[in-house]
Amino acid sequence: MKTSFLSALVIIVGLLPVPALSADIQEIITKGGIKAWFVQEKSIPIVSMEVVWRGGASLDGKDKAGLASLAASTMDEGAGDLDSRAFQTRLSDLAISLRFDAAKDNFQGSLKTLRENREEAFRLFGLAITDPQFAEEPVERIRNQILVNLNRKLSDPNSLAGRAWFEAAFDGHPYAVPSDGTVESVKRITIDDLKNFKKRQIARDNMVVSVIGDISKEELVTLLDKTFLSIPKKAEIKTPEIAAPKTEKGVIVIDQDIPQSVVVFGGQGVLRDDDDYYAAYVLNYILGGGGFESRLNKEVREERGLVYSIYSYLYPLQSAGLQLGGFGTSNASAGEAISLVRAEIRKIRENGVEEEELASAKTYLNGSFPLRLSSNSNIANIMVSMQLHDLPIDYLQNRPKLINAVTLEDIKRVANKLMDPDNLLITVVGKPKGL
Structure with a gap:
């Protein structure tokens, strides 16, 4: 199989040490x-x-x-x-x-x-x-x-x-x-x-x-x-209560006279401090976070040609863990595209992932991360994020180990917990057909 330039670059960078940061x-x-x-x-x-x-x-x-x-x-x-x-x-x-x-x-x-x-x-x-x-x-x-x-x-x-x-x-x-x-x-x-x-x-x-x-x-x-030192010592704030997304409404359609339907789908994810965070992170990459390599892209874009792009991502808020995704498609194919998303989620929930998929995901996630350390501003943002999520100061050294520790069994367990095609909330803007 021919390796893309980007994949080759990620592999090469992955062989280099994360900066002595x-x-x-x-x-x-x-x-x-x-x-x-x-x-x-x-x-x-x-x-x-x-x-x-x-x-x-x-x-x-x-x-x-x-x-x-x-x-x-x-x-x-x-x-x-x-x-x-x-x-x-x-x-x-x-x-x-x-x-x-x-x-x-x-x-x-x-x-x-x-x-x-x-x-x-x-x-x-x-x-x-x-x-x-x-x-x-x-x-x-x-x-x-x-x-x-x-x-x-x-x-x-x-x-x-x-x-x-x-x-x-x-x-x-x-x-x-x-x-x-x-x-x-x-x-x-x-x-x-x-x-x-x-x-x-x-x-x-x-x-x-x-x-x-x-x-x-x-x-x-x-x-x-x-x-x-001149700002107040204590803030007057109250953190929102922990909440889970409500998904019982299923599909919500907002009628708009446009040729293409815009779709957002999502459901329960994980909080950043959840023990299953890294398994969910790798799982999401395989489902829809991996760009052209993701299952959703291969099934909905490459095999059927229904979308130009499709994606999913983890969104861990302070008081709610979410997994979200989206795509745009013609009104005529909206129902079919949504059905395919549900089918891929069901497939990954019931069967897990292949060993080769898991290995490839780990290689990319670890190899591409140093690219995020390409500027002082990026590094400063990563450092504040680490502090916000109570990550240790040596987290960047340990991150590859945490990702590499994810097993096929972990993926299967987390997929069973999170990937429920019948428990998705979907919003559609346009004039979708086939829902």
Whole structure:
């Protein structure tokens, strides 16, 4: 069988050691008690920092949905004595990248700067999290941009299918509320709401920090204390209750006059700290996470030609484990494509996988991972993710062992637990036939 260039590259990379990154990660604790994971990297004169606060959009509430997202878009629009224009000009003049993002379970800040501008970059980041202005002009400007995007999503089939899936799967739970809000909820958000969001969620006890780059430990310790000691010690947040997706509604159709049906399907997955996580991770790769090598792709795309692409992935939220997937197909073939997905899930549940499939999945998952360590920003993100999920500091060294330890019996057991074709929630946008 002819090996593709990408497969060959993955195999070659897999034979190389994961960068000495695992051994180089240091856990540092400042005099003020700020904890961070740190890698000193002097090869390029850049410093990258990622900060994640637990909380995020799931705490917005239905009436103010989109609050975390609006806060993320406005925290860097003026802070301290610098108005929006002055703050953004200062960032631009010094080539500093500073931004915030909101997800369902967290709120993230990212900073990237040249070494020579590190002190000013950290100072500006500190101003943004301790004293954001939330002035009327930038807030209204950003709000209007968000509203334009939300109005566009009202007719976007991919957005409609995804939102409908979460609304049905988590009816009555915070995860049912869209992270970017609705047109109505975003209009209701006030400047006081933004200030209260910052006060409640930007604190030290729900924060994880990672830094990588051309900076010494001594320099970083000083900058971390200057940046973070002025935010509150404790956050005022409550984690959503653990929930399982509701799948009894089966197939939900949202009628839209378009030639192609957009389909989202999903059901129960695993939490990140579940003992079966790695078995589920490998299993998902074989089902639909492996691109052209996955079973769904081979059966639905290559054998039948019904889709251009089809995929599945694990989505472990803080309070719910999910396995999701999706595809687009002509309205005429929607019913057939969904039936094929169910059939592949049933087949893998009843028969497990072949030894060759399992070996191939392990080779790819281990071989491709070092490609994710290709930049300081990627490494910083991986380090904060490790901390959020309480993974040990030597996790990167042990990850291949955890994946290689998955057996055919593990796959069969987890497939029996998760892969239930009769317990899928499916949302379809379009004019599907054959359902």
